[in-house]
Amino acid sequence: MTLFAAMNSLDPRVNRLPTDKVANSSPKAALDQFGTFEVFVQAKEGKPFQHEGIVHAPNLEMAYVLAKEAFTRRFTCVSIYVADTRSIHVSVMTEGTVNAYESIDDPGSSGPRVSYEIYHLLKRGKQHVHVGTVEAGSPDEAMWKAKQLLAGEKQVFNIWVIRTEDIRFTTTDDKDLWLTLPEKKFRDASDYKGGDKLKAFLESVNK
Amino acid sequence: MDQQALKELLYKMADDQLIMGHRNSEWTGFGPLLEEDIAFSSMAQDKIGHSLAMYTMLQELGEQDPDTVAFTRNADQFHNCQLTELPNGEYDFSLIRHFLFDTAEALRFEMLTRSTYEPLAQIASKIRGELRYHTMHAQTWIKQLGSATEESISRLQKSLEYALPYALGIFEPSPFEEQLVADKIFEGEAALEKKWKAKVEELIGQTQLHLPSWESLTPISGGRRGKHTAHLQPLLDEMSEVFKIDPTAEW
Numbered sequence: 001m002t003l004f005a006a007m008n009s010l011d012p013r014v015n016r017l018p019t020d021k022v023a024n025s026s027p028k029a030a031l032d033q034f035g036t037f038e039v040f041v042q043a044k045e046g047k048p049f050q051h052e053g054i055v056h057a058p059n060l061e062m063a064y065v066l067a068k069e070a071f072t073r074r075f076t077c078v079s080i081y082v083a084d085t086r087s088i089h090v091s092v093m094t095e096g097t098v099n100a101y102e103s104i105d106d107p108g109s110s111g112p113r114v115s116y117e118i119y120h121l122l123k124r125g126k127q128h129v130h131v132g133t134v135e136a137g138s139p140d141e142a143m144w145k146a147k148q149l150l151a152g153e154k155q156v157f158n159i160w161v162i163r164t165e166d167i168r169f170t171t172t173d174d175k176d177l178w179l180t181l182p183e184k185k186f187r188d189a190s191d192y193k194g195g196d197k198l199k200a201f202l203e204s205v206n207k
Numbered sequence: 208m209d210q211q212a213l214k215e216l217l218y219k220m221a222d223d224q225l226i227m228g229h230r231n232s233e234w235t236g237f238g239p240l241l242e243e244d245i246a247f248s249s250m251a252q253d254k255i256g257h258s259l260a261m262y263t264m265l266q267e268l269g270e271q272d273p274d275t276v277a278f279t280r281n282a283d284q285f286h287n288c289q290l291t292e293l294p295n296g297e298y299d300f301s302l303i304r305h306f307l308f309d310t311a312e313a314l315r316f317e318m319l320t321r322s323t324y325e326p327l328a329q330i331a332s333k334i335r336g337e338l339r340y341h342t343m344h345a346q347t348w349i350k351q352l353g354s355a356t357e358e359s360i361s362r363l364q365k366s367l368e369y370a371l372p373y374a375l376g377i378f379e380p381s382p383f384e385e386q387l388v389a390d391k392i393f394e395g396e397a398a399l400e401k402k403w404k405a406k407v408e409e410l411i412g413q414t415q416l417h418l419p420s421w422e423s424l425t426p427i428s429g430g431r432r433g434k435h436t437a438h439l440q441p442l443l444d445e446m447s448e449v450f451k452i453d454p455t456a457e458w
Contacts, residue, residue: 034240055242058351065347068340069246177343179336192458 037063038088039071040130042079049081051119051128051160060084060168068177076178079170087166089139091159093121100156101147107140116142117167118150119160128160139163209390212383213324214268215286216393219381219431220315221261222287225277226439227308228254229446233295246344250305253337260330267326278447279454282439288430290373292439299362300370302352306345307374310410311403313338318399323391346410353414360415367416375426378403 034056040049052071057063063082072080091100100121113135119128132150136142142161170177231251238244262273270276290308295301316338319331352359378400387393404421411418429435 056240057242061347062351065344066242066246069249069344070242073245073249174343176336176339179333179339197457 034058036085037067037082038085039063039067040081040083041071041077043077045078049079049130054085055082064168072178078178079175081167081169083162083167087162089143089161091143093158095157097155099151100159101151104143104147104159106144107138109137109141111137113137115164116145117162117164118142118146119162120150120152120154120156121158121160122154122156124157128158133164209383209386210268212381212386212390213392214265214270215381215383216387217261217265217268217327219286219288221258221265221276222285223291223308223312223377224254224258224261226285226287226442227291228252228258229442230291230293230295231301231305234298234301239298247301250337250341250344253334253341257334257337260334264326264330274450275454278450280443282435282443283433285433285435285439285443286431287439288373288376288379289427289436290370290376290430292430292436292442293370293373294438296366297362299352299359300366302345302348303363303366303370304374305341306349306410307370307407308377309338309341309345310406311374311377311399313342314402314406315399318394318402321391322393327392349410349416350413353411353416363414364416367411368419371419372424372427375400375424376428376430379426379428379431381431 036054037057037060038054039052041052042049055063055066055070057066060082063084064080067080067082092103094100094102114137116134116136116139117130118132118134120131121128131152132146134142134145134149136145139161143159146159146161228251231247231254235244235248235251238247258277259273262270262276265276266272290304293300293304316331316334319327320335322328322331349363353363354360378396380396381387384395384397388395408418
């Protein structure tokens with residue numbers, strides 16, 4: 001435990017290593033940044049929404065605003081939505097040939113039924129993709145319902161459930177956001193053809 | 208249609224966008240959080256893209272190419288309003304300026320979608336989405352911080368009071384107002400100012416910020432006539448520094 005205690009490094013990763021201070025318990029430091037929100041993007045009309053990543057924000061509406069530029073700046077899409085990370089209910093993450101649905105049992109019915117969105121992870125390292133909507137009285141029941149209705153043939157490594165009401169969707173009015181100048185190549189490094197220019201320059205020098 | 212009137216209109220809009228875009232780009236790498244840094248930088252880039260569209264239109268009307276126009280003029284040849292050239296200061300000022308400027312910008316281009324000058328009407332439709340994002344971004348922040356903490360409210364209030372007289376300078380009338388209105392190229396600065404004031408009142412009304420009475424404010428104008436603060440020339444020098452090393456370089 002004392003191994004790293006005296007280590008003083010400019011690398012923040014080293015400074016985060018456990019030190020002997022851990023032995024004396026202290027309260028966990030308060031979050032020094034905003035909470036996280038999960039961002040889902042729909043690339044084309046008719047395609048399912050796919051999880052793309054997270055943004056930090058003070059609330060759901062700000063998360064939506066920041067997500068738009070963070071995830072759809074260069075690549076156009078038709079719609080995005082966001083949900084507080086704490087609104088995502090996750091199943092176990094499985095390995096090998098184990099299907100995540102195997103661990104889902106009937107939790108019984110509870111509470112008034114509302115709508116939940118269901119997402120599957122079909123390949124480790126890939127993104128969760130929206131597969132459908134179910135009506136249920138709890139997130140657990142939503143997983144159970146999804147097992148009956150949406151499980152499908154393919155192996156699912158992980159399931160996410162979000163109450164529909166917890167999502168900040170793109171409204172019809174917001175759709176305008178993706179109407180932009182088509183001529184935006186100046187934003188891409190590839191438009192500057194640096195390699196070609198360097199080659200031409202070297203050839204002119206070596207002549 | 209009077210070309211001089213049209214050119215004057217295009218120049219002032221393009222210069223506003225270029226200077227605002229450049230100023231806002233100075234936040235790149237210094238934003239208050241990574242996501243905001245990305246969003247603010249991206250909008251700054253949009254602004255420069257808009258100015259390129261305007262300068263390209265001017266080139267089609269016989270003016271010099273966009274790079275020459277953007278990088279080789281001196282401060283007194285620029286027609287941007289002074290609001291856009293003011294230094295960034297703290298983030299509260301940059302947000303308030305962004306809010307006041309883009310509220311006007313979105314309304315201006317909404318009006319220009321009806322312009323009888325077809326190329327301008329087309330561009331106005333094309334950049335609608337970007338401006339919609341710019342106003343959404345500005346309004347969401349102002350609503351958030353304008354009602355958050357004592358510090359955020361008092362900071363925004365101070366910046367609002369400082370920025371408002373400059374913001375009114377956006378609407379400094381052009382010598383060609385009547386012609387532009389008569390030719391239905393643009394509905395005019397007076398009409399825009401009226402819409403802008405109503406929108407600003409509505410949005411500030413949703414926060415805990417206090418909007419001073421319009422009568423108590425004296426607009427700071429002059430920018431449209433090439434009269435600028437001491438802040439513009441250093442901005443231009445820095446912006447054109449690389450270009451001027453070799454103006455004939457191909458990028």
